[in-house]
Amino acid sequence: MATITQRTTHFTLRFLAQPCTVNFGGKVHGGTVMSWIDQAGYACSSGWSQRYCVTAYVGGIRFVRPIKIGDVVEVEARLAYTGDTSMNIAVEVRSGDLKGGGLEKTTECAIVMVLVDADGKPVAVEPFHPTDDAGKTLAAEVKKRLVGR
Template structure:
């Protein structure tokens, strides 16, 4: 077991430059935040440079509004030999106070790589310790199985396309 940080939370204000045509924060901006938080958590856990390999089960539950205080939390829930899966939650609230609202959640997968060679490198292993850890471990596995199934279906479909 390692004493490396298992996760982190980035906090910031949603800016007017993040707005979409509907007046809310653009989904692409939220996805960028997810990738940034996941990257920082993956590097912190692995001690290596990391690359994003998949995002699964992304769900936009509620909009992020301009000027909301946004918290993007990434928590390690599963490790492979060179990969790490993080559950990411995006929560927002008025900077004046009030309840946090869950806006988006997903699983994001990173692989640790050697910056010079690009070869994958092993990461410190993590094992679930609590019931909640085990639930997230299983959830991450199911989301990624579903994501791979979708990728396989798309690949079969596009292989048949003229």
């Protein structure tokens, strides 16, 4: 069994889209995709804080294209920056056919996770501020998605 001993700033889920996730149009249900986003956000935020976190907000969700049953799905969550008690995360969902071609973006959004204590009260999170250009760009994109929340 692997042990996570250091803080992580990203987490990726990979799996196959299963028939039990189908909507009336024959594609993966949007609510299922949102559940996957929440799971990846939890894993990313808990990887950084190394404690229990809860979803406070999902914003700017954009469904770009549908996911087909049988596609390989990749849900990538990346920590963009932290607040006092929150972790602001960019999530991108990609999918594609295993028999050829690459993965294409299907959904993107920003998610805010909050570090909480045993009573569910927010507590201070270890600060994370990007230092490289790619990280700063990601932080700016997440901030733009979260405007108006």
